[in-house]
Each structure stands twice: as C-alpha cells, then as structure tokens.
Amino acid sequence: AQSVTQPDIHITVSEGASLELRCNYSYGATPYLFWYVQSPGQGLQLLLKYFSGDTLVQGIKGFEAEFKRSQSSFNLRKPSVHWSDAAEYFCAVGLGGGNKLTFGTGTQLKVEL
Amino acid sequence: GAGVSQSPSNKVTEKGKDVELRCDPISGHTALYWYRQSLGQGLEFLIYFQGNSAPDKSGLPSDRFSAERTGGSVSTLTIQRTQQEDSAVYLCASSPTPQETQYFGPGTRLLVL
Secondary structure (H helix, E strand, C coil): CCEEECCCCEEEEECCCCEEECCEEECCCCCEEEEEEECCCCCEEEEEEECCCCCEEECHHHCEEEEEHHHCEEEEEECCCCHHHCEEEEEEEEECCCCEEEECCCEEEEEEC | CCCCEEECCEEEECCCCCEEEEEECCCCCCEEEEEEEECCCEEEEEEEEECCEEEECCCCCCCCEEEEECCCCCEEEEECCCCHHHCEEEEEEEECCCCCCCEECCCEEEEEC
16 A cells, blocks of 8 residues: 655754755655645645656745655755744645545644744 | 635534534535544545545545535535544545645534543
C-alpha cells in the first residue's frame, strides 16, 4: 500500500531562517504530490502541487518544493521563514482514478521571534 | 468566489445518537471527498463522489457511516449510533475533476460524549 512519511513531527526555526520540511512517499509510480498547510482551527490550504514536468515547483507564500524521483521525495522549502508561517504542514499523494489523497502525519512548525 | 462550506462547524452529541454532516462544494466541481482528521489516525480518506455516484467508499470505517450526494452538489455524511471513537474533525473537499487539485472546507468538529 502507498504511504507518505514526514519524519519530523516538530520543527522550530528562528524567524528569517531557512526551512526544509521532508516528505518521502512509497508508491510504484509517480503520484500527484501536494503540500497543504493547516493553521489552528482552520481547514487545509494548498501550498503547491506537482503533477508532471518541471521538478521544482513554486507555491504560495514563498514556498517551493522539489520532486526527486530517485529519492521518492518531495521536500518543501522556504528561504526565509516569517512568524505567520507557524502552522502544521501536510504532505499528500494523490493516486488512482479518483485521486484520493493519502496524507503524511504532518510537521508542526514553530517560529521563534 | 465561494469556497467549500461545511455545517455545522461544531457538533456535540451523545453516544448512540445519529448525526448528519453537510458539505457544500464549490459550484461546478464534479468530484467531492470526505476525510477524517483525528489525533490517533491523522488525516484519513473516507469516500469519494464523482457526480452523485461513489466509486470509492473504501475509507468508510464501518457500516455505521454512510454518505450521499444529490444534484451533483451537496453531500451529507451520516454517522449512525455514534461512538466516542467517532470524535474527530470531518473535512470535505471538492475538485473540478478527480485529477485536479482538491479544495478543502473548514471542517466539522464532532465530539461524541
């Protein structure tokens, strides 16, 4: 069965520092790949997605992610974190005709001022 | 334009009672998904609709859970004889077609006492 791994449950960074959140997936083919962000009490907001083509994708709020087929990874990056980026981040893969999403367990990001 | 809306935003019920959760997708979106977010299980897929049909119900945890969609629009998730383990946030998402990005609603927080 397919799976998504986010190895870091919690990450703390200082405001202005760079950020990388890790995501690895296990699936026989290249799935659709997504990063969503969830602020407390809110739904999920799409940051970016990869379907095909250029392996470096740009998203909203200054985030980017790079798809690496050889490593089955889709890590999320941001050059300079803002305090408002504190939230929980979910990596997800979409599979099959219905594109149902399988989510990782999430990474909780704390930003220190 | 309007996003995905869900009602109620919060629901408290007693064990054994039935509950109905409603989802209004983005207008024109043919695909609709239900997910559940709980502390123990993370984010899990429940069911997917294409139009009014549900080609994938594989995530429904028991026969106490059912869902329907009418007019290719509104969907209702029904939980019969609720149990405490049903306590979770129930998220609805919609997409223009199954192969496109899913947009999430704010969720319904269900508490079973």
